[in-house]
Amino acid sequence: MSDLKVKDLRKAFGSHGGIVAVDDVTLEVPQAEMLVLVGPSGCGKSTTLRCLAGLENPDAGVIEFGDQTIFDASRRIAVPIHRRDIGLVFQNYALWPHMTGWDNIAFPLRSRWASREEQRRRIAAVAEVVDLDRRLLDKRPAQLSGGQQQRVALARALVAEPKIVMFDEPLSNLDAALREQLRSEIRRLHEEIRFTGVYVTHDLSEAMALGDRVAAMTDGTIVQIGRPEELFATPATSRIARMMGYRRLCAINRGADRWTSTDCVFAGPAPDGPGPSYELLARPDRITIAAEGTAVPSDHEYRVRGGVVAGVGYLGNEQELIVDLGGRHLRLVVPLGRTFAPGDRVDLTARPADIRAFPLSDKPEHPDTPSDQETEA
Ligand SMILES: Nc1ncnc2c1ncn2[C@@H]1O[C@H](COP(=O)(O)OP(=O)(O)OP(=O)(O)O)[C@@H](O)[C@H]1O
Ligand SMILES: [Mg+2]
Numbered sequence: 109m110s111d112l113k114v115k116d117l118r119k120a121f122g123s124h125g126g127i128v129a130v131d132d133v134t135l136e137v138p139q140a141e142m143l144v145l146v147g148p149s150g151c152g153k154s155t156t157l158r159c160l161a162g163l164e165n166p167d168a169g170v171i172e173f174g175d176q177t178i179f180d181a182s183r184r185i186a187v188p189i190h191r192r193d194i195g196l197v198f199q200n201y202a203l204w205p206h207m208t209g210w211d212n213i214a215f216p217l218r219s220r221w222a223s224r225e226e227q228r229r230r231i232a233a234v235a236e237v238v239d240l241d242r243r244l245l246d247k248r249p250a251q252l253s254g255g256q257q258q259r260v261a262l263a264r265a266l267v268a269e270p271k272i273v274m275f276d277e278p279l280s281n282l283d284a285a286l287r288e289q290l291r292s293e294i295r296r297l298h299e300e301i302r303f304t305g306v307y308v309t310h311d312l313s314e315a316m317a318l319g320d321r322v323a324a325m326t327d328g329t330i331v332q333i334g335r336p337e338e339l340f341a342t343p344a345t346s347r348i349a350r351m352m353g354y355r356r357l358c359a360i361n362r363g364a365d366r367w368t369s370t371d372c373v374f375a376g377p378a379p380d381g382p383g384p385s386y387e388l389l390a391r392p393d394r395i396t397i398a399a400e401g402t403a404v405p406s407d408h409e410y411r412v413r414g415g416v417v418a419g420v421g422y423l424g425n426e427q428e429l430i431v432d433l434g435g436r437h438l439r440l441v442v443p444l445g446r447t448f449a450p451g452d453r454v455d456l457t458a459r460p461a462d463i464r465a466f467p468l469s470d471k472p473e474h475p476d477t478p479s480d481q482e483t484e485a
Contacts, residue, residue, distance in 0.1 A: 117169035131328035144319030162189035195265030376410035379465035
């Protein structure tokens with residue numbers, strides 16, 4: 109049985125529905141699964157989550173929690189947020205500033221008329237689970253660090269053992285070290301408590317680390333949904349491939365007797381498909397760099413010539429190379445073995461298994477698409 113079912117969910121903003129934030133989203137989350145919604149800023153992740161939580165009133169669609177219909181636009185059903193049996197964790201913690209940590213955590217229990225004894229028992233148990241020292245519970249949010257406040261918020265979301273726990277970028281306000289620590293603790297909590305979770309993030313590593321399945325969103329729609337390793341290995345579109353860290357190696361056009369490239373000299377097998385032009389993407393860690401014309405392993409059937417080293421940086425046991433490919437910059441991190449210098453002419457090679465080919469359309473790329481100039485690999 110699915111704990112959460114969403115069908116054709118739609119939400120637009122503006123006087124005439126000018127901005128379609130969520131455009132016919134359909135998804136199911138089986139019990140005890142953690143589903144991560146990932147995508148660029150503005151793609152509709154938070155709006156989707158807010159519709160599920162009851163913080164936003166969708167224009168159309170059906171939402172079911174277990175066998176209960178929570179929302180159905182055509183039947184005018186809209187269960188209010190406090191009767192949806194959910195826990196919520198936000199980026200800005202959203203704690204009551206005038207209440208102690210203890211009272212914040214107790215809040216969902218009080219609204220359920222739990223006895224004092226039950227409150228004490230549950231709060232002590234959940235504080236231990238989220239690793240909150242008892243002494244911190246007497247402090248108010250302003251007296252706690254960001255990480256401690258988010259632990260209080262986590263405890264508050266879990267204390268009443270809700271059917272579904274929803275997270276909207278809960279780690280984005282924390283520094284990198286704390287982010288990683290809390291990320292693995294949320295993973296552990298999920299494995300321990302087995303709640304059904306919906307988790308929103310724009311951070312790929314968070315999505316990969318936390319999602320049993322990941323739903324990749326662009327422009328209000330879910331374009332691909334699957335296990336993290338599936339999205340990583342077989343991204344459905346070039347935008348999702350870029351989200352997964354792939355970068356353009358080259359663009360190629362079907363010629364009279366062979367494939368040619370406008371931005372490099374290309375050799376390699378033709379992509380499957382009838383299209384006139386494709387872009388070939390690869391993850392930078394799967395691209396090999398060699399001095400121009402030198403031999404590479406025979407299974408490196410793709411070879412792009414005409415690269416020029418534009419920048420070299422040392423990263424300790426690796427080096428970072430910025431390679432100029434006809435005006436585009438590709439960032440590669442390679443072992444220290446061979447040294448390259450700015451101005452060196454190089455070839456980039458890859459195995460067919462590491463290349464993803466996507467038909468090129470005439471449409472300009474979406475402004476959110478990480479460009480190939482981006483130095484992040
Ligand atoms: N209350 C609102 N009024 C008008 N437009 C809104 C409102 N909330 C969201 N939007 C618009 O809906 C679209 C989706 O916004 P949403 O907050 O869901 O994106 P997001 O994927 O969560 O982005 P981010 O990663 O930046 O948080 C955006 O174009 C946004 O400007
Ligand atoms: Mg958001």
